[in-house]
Amino acid sequence: MSSKPHGLIPQTLKEQPAHFQDRNKILQKVYDQLKNCRLKANNARLVRMSIQLEATVAKGSKSAQGYRFNMSVLLRDIIKHKGDFRKIKVLGQPLLAPKKGTAPDASTYTTSKPEVLAKLVGILVDPALLKKHGYILTRELDPTLPDHTIYTHCARCNTKFRKDEILKDTVCMYHPQKKIYNRETKTHVYSCCGESTASTSFLRLGCEKAKHHVFKSESYNDLHEISEFLNTNVIDGEVNVLALDCEMAYTSKGFEMVRLTIVDFFTSKTLFDEIIDPFGEILDLNTQFSGIHEEDMKKAITYQDVMDRILTPSFINKNSILMGHGLENDLNVMRIIHDRIIDTAILYSTGRYKSSLKNLTFETLSEKIQTGEHDSSQDAIATMNVIKKKIGVSVHQTEW
Ligand SMILES: [Zn+2]
Ligand SMILES: [Zn+2]
Incomplete structure (x- = not known):
């Protein structure tokens, strides 16, 4: 096995058909086989192509067994067709439309800068x-808004305060996280502390306390x-x-x-x-x-x-x-x-x-x-x- 080139890591997928380590090993095999084919592609492109091929198969495979089978077919194809992408099939589908007289070219995988x-x-x-x-x-x-407002509302607790008095000590009680709706109890609760908005405890006002109010200008x-x-x-x-x-x-x-x-x-x-x-x-x-x-x-x-x-x-x-x-x-x-x-x-x-x-x-x-x-x-x-x-x-x- 050759050494692991930079960036050769399987794509993160929502549903993986096989363990990451297995995918990693197979991805290395794809890369090694493509490298053996001596294509007109630099190393970075080979890495990209390998990742793309492996990910396509991984996405199309429903089980670990299916994945291994599909990958073995792909690896066999790469060897058999010496990396010719007009002949290699991925999950039974040809990778590229066959064209006469053109050499396998890895550039088909990339997009040009002006195009992008x-x-x-x-x-x-x-x-x-x-x-x-x-x-x-x-x-x-904006003439509809006052230029430089004196008062503002606290971005955490919504208290109205004077901006020029922001450094004076006060008490700002707030919840750092938003409230979410709990279907079972049919109430809104703060996700930071679980306190209900209907609670009569003073904790309803906030589970965090600060010495100053804060604001955001827009x-x-x-x-x-x-x-x-x-x-x-x-x-x-x-x-x-x-x-x-x-x-x-x-x-x-x-x-x-x-x-x-x-x-x-x-x-x-x-x-x-x-x-x-x-x-x-x-x-x-x-x-x-x-x-x-x-x-x-x-x-x-x-x-x-x-x-x-x-x-x-x-x-x-x-x-x-x-x-x-x-x-x-x-x-x-x-x-x-x-x-x-x-x-x-x-x-x-x-x-x-x-x-x-x-x-x-x-x-x-x-x-x-x-x-x-x-x-x-x-x-x-x-x-x-x-x-x-x-x-x-x-x-x-x-x-x-
Ligand atoms: Zn809270
Ligand atoms: Zn506040």
């Missing part, structure tokens, strides 16, 4: 729709008071495709960015991942959701450092395609105005409510994310892979 770019441009969200979903597209005050009028927005239309540069995700925390100045991850769509490489110092004093790191702990803040860089590094002609510029899930939240805390957007929460939600990234990732990729604290790196990659899957690009292709 065209597809991505095709799913850019219309600016009018972006606006409807809370994206800020112009530095214009309108331009409020957001620009803390820090002005920058429009990417002043930066001309190369067309690139970037997946973004921020982690946020509650501070004395609202809901602020404390971590930013940017991943390149074509190479799947993480181009930026930093912890960021917010403008206000931190009141709640929101660790359960942000994954940020107090000690992480020691390595924080400033907002200005972030902007200096990411707003450049070769990074985020007016031609960039930015993708994310509910990206308006990220762009608003980043204070960036940009209109070439692919938003999975807008594009792939069904029904009245936006799908969570967790559900969308599971439905599309059969992968579980956000099982514990959130991680902006994991979320950015998941969003990107959902889009790849939806437009028919292999999540394993990193060379173009």
Whole structure:
């Protein structure tokens, strides 16, 4: 058996016909056989092809026995036809339509960059729709809203309070998790502590207690008071495709960015991942959701450092395609105005409510994310892979 090449791991599937270890072993065999065929393909392509072939069979097999049988047929076919994809059958179906006079070519498995770019441009969200979903597209005050509101409601306990008194000690009792409906008892209960909304105990008010209330600003009028927005239309540069995700925390100045991850769509490489110092004093790191702990803040860089590094002609510029899930939240805390957007929460939600990234990732990729604290790196990659899957690009292709 040859050594295990980088990235040769079976695809995660919702229902696996065989144990992961068995699939892993068989996948290695597929790779070894393809390598023996001396195809005109580099190693990365061989890895991709092996993963794709194994996954196709795994998805089409109902039992461990069936899977092993189907894989043995496939392996036999690969050897018999020396890797000629016009002759190899997967689950009885030919892989490719036979063409006369063409040599087996692994490139049939990949998509070209211009082709993918065209597809991505095709799913850019219309600016009018972006606006409807809370994206800020112009530095214009909304005359229907007051400029800089004095009062706000606590994002945790809903108490009305003065924003300029946010650092004064008070008591904020709240439930960190949402309430869910219990069919058996026909009541709503908080998933954090199990307390019923009909409870007469004072615990109904909250199972967590904090010294301050917290708030989130959503309108331009409020957001620009803390820090002005920058429009990417002043930066001309190369067309690139970037997946973004921020982690946020509650501070004395609202809901602020404390971590930013940017991943390149074509190479799947993480181009930026930093912890960021917010403008206000931190009141709640929101660790359960942000994954940020107090000690992480020691390595924080400033907002200005972030902007200096990411707003450049070769990074985020007016031609960039930015993708994310509910990206308006990220762009608003980043204070960036940009209109070439692919938003999975807008594009792939069904029904009245936006799908969570967790559900969308599971439905599309059969992968579980956000099982514990959130991680902006994991979320950015998941969003990107959902889009790849939806437009028919292999999540394993990193060379173009
Ligand atoms: Zn609770
Ligand atoms: Zn509160």
